[in-house]
Amino acid sequence: MVSGSRQIPAAPGPASSVADAGGAGSAGQSAEGEDRLPATQPFVEIRNLRKSYARGAIPVLKGVGDTMSKTDRLVILGPSGGGKSTLLRCVMGLETIDSGAITLDGRNYIECLSNGRTFVDRTVQRQVGMVFQHYTLFPHLTVLGNLILAPVKRNGEKKGAAIARAEALLSRFGLISKLKSYPSQLSGGQKQRVAIARALMLEPKLMLFDEVTSALDPELIAEVESMISELAEGGMPMMIVTHDMGFAKNIATKVLFCADGVVMESGDPETFFAAPKIKRTRDFLASILRGTKV
Amino acid sequence: MSGYSFDFFYVLNGFSRLLQGLIVSLELTAIVVGIGTFSGFVLALATSSRSLFLSVPTRLFVEIFRCTPALIQIVWFFYCLPVLADVFWPPFTMGVIALTLNLTAFNSEAYRAAIQAIPAAQRDASIALGLSRWHQAIHVVFPQVLRIASPVLVSNSISLFQQSSLVAIVSVEDLMYQGKLLAVQTYRPIETFTIVALIYFGLSFPISQLVGRIERYNARLLA
Structure with missing residues (x-):
């Protein structure tokens, strides 16, 4: 394992029970989580992932491979067009891939088959x-409608039960007053928090955040980031693509620097931010600090 | 001025027959609009499919119904289908079939544009939520495209109501059919057809005024 938990304590066992994960999790319990998943079997494993657009004309990922453990919060950094978002979309199963495989909890769920097709275990x-x-x-749906759509339609959950869970989740994140609002009546920050709550309704084992604050006004970023931090405290494993270095430093237990379709550098955040190993990373960090885009 | 003196007396005496015909027209329109509003969406999904087996025949279907007169379509279903397919259904049914296919074709074009207006990010979100393509189509796409396309759908439906008068030619006893009979019986075609026109107008005009309101409502919701 590359790194354990830092400021934020890790989760006890599987983080499936999201609704009551808030207060749980102490540093002592992280050992238990690691017992179940020995270091030989990472929680997420990405192997030799290749992805291109336009039938190979535009390669985006050129053989990406890395792992993350159940206690990790993996932050993916890098210049625009470096393949960060595409990597995340591949992990979600939104993209076809040209080669490679992705494993979650020991199960190969995304794989490029020998006939070139992408297999996704739903x-x-x-x-x-x-x-x-x-x-x-x-x-066209209210906040509540957005939250219960997939649990009711996809999982066949009873509507009453789904509504109760949705209300609990919205209360926990201070959104209960928006229950009956339509998305057009929400601020950008509220929209993103509802979107996070909607994803949590399905009790995911892994959360992916793709630049969720990039489209927000600066004053709205904090509320979204603090919600993600709260989830992290509850022990939710997550992968985050962000341009916000402060947030990245705070939340990461592992950092991946992605540029030109490959992982240039990967490791614990202390080393990454304080003493990056390669020049490309140093240039990137320097340009971010200067406030310019790479 | 032509010096024609209007006399509505006989025509108004037969007004109850016009109302009977109107009910048939409204029934026909309601059935066709009811089916066509949903079937147009399904057809639009098929025409926008990446599979050529689905998109080519369905687009051909749309073009056939868009590029031939509705009158021919009605006549064809009434006279040709019985011979070719050996089915003998009442004129009303034949009228419903012809006009439903016609409206489905026109509505599918409205839906196709609306489907393209839905951000691709919603498709990603639907997949991330594990919604099947069917659930996605019914619970995510349809309610939105119904709103986006509603101005066109409403005006298509109004046109359909006007075109329903064409079924009179295959002796469906609709408003137009009763009007024709009344005109012949009273020797007052000008009065009769003026009244028939006013009835079509009186029902269509308020609905066409709804379009603007729908547009404003949708603009607020889908902003």
């Missing part, structure tokens, strides 16, 4: 939740 894919940069709430 039952495992459903254990992954994702929130996107652009608001993806369904505009």
Whole structure:
């Protein structure tokens, strides 16, 4: 294992019971989680992932491989167009891949088959939740409608039970007053928090955040980031693509630096931010600090 | 001025027959609009499919119904289908079939544009939520495209109501059919057809005024 938990204590066992994960989790329990998943079997393993657009004309990922443990919060950094978002979309199963495989909890759920087709194991894919940069709430449904749609329609959960869970989740994140609001009546920050809650309704084992604060006004970023931090405290394993270095430093237990379609550097955040190993990373960090884009 | 002196007396005496015909027209329109509003969406999904087996025949279907007169379609189903397919259904049924296919074709074009207006990110979110393609189509896409396309759908439905008058030619006893009979019986075609026109107008005009309101409502919700 590359790194354990840092400031934020790790989860006890599987983080499936999201609704009551808030107060749980102490440093002593992280050992138990690691017992169940020996270091030889990472929680998520990405192997030799290749992905291109336009039938190979535009390669985006050129053989990406890495692992993360159940106690990890993996932050993916890198310049625009470096393949960060594509990597996350591949983990979600939104993209076809040209080669490689992705494993969750020891199960190969995304794999490039010998005939070139992409195999996605839907039952495992459903254990992954994702929130996107652009608001993806369904505009014709209320906040409540957005939250219960998939649990009721996909999982066949009783409507009453789903509503009760949704209300509990919204209360926990201070959104209960917005229960009957439509997305168009919410601020950008509220929309993203509802989107996170919607993903949590399906009790994912892994959460993916793809630049969820990039489209927000600066004053709205904090509420979304603090919600993600709260989840992290509850022990939710997550992968985060972000341009917010402060947030990255705070939440990461592992950092992946992705550029030109490959993982340039990967390791614990202390080393990454304080003493990056390669020049490309140093240049990137320097340009971010100067406030310019790479 | 032509010096024609209007006399509505005989025509108004037969007004109850016009109302009977109107009920048939409204029934026909209601059935066709009811089916066509949903079947147009299903057809739009098929025409926008990546599978050529689905998209090519369905687009051909749309073009056939868009590029031939509705009158021919009705006549064809009434006279040709019985011979070719050996089915003998009442004129009303034949009228419903012809007009439903016609409206489905026109509505599918409205839906196709609306489907393209839905952000691709919603498709990603649907997959991330594990929704099947069917659930996605019914619970995510349909309610939104119904709103986006509603101005066109409403005006298609109004046109359909006007075109329903064409079924009179295959002796469906609708408003137009009763009007024709009344005109002949009273020797007052000008009065009769003026009244028939006013009835079509009186029902269509308020609905066409709804379009603007729907547009404003949708703009607020889907902003």
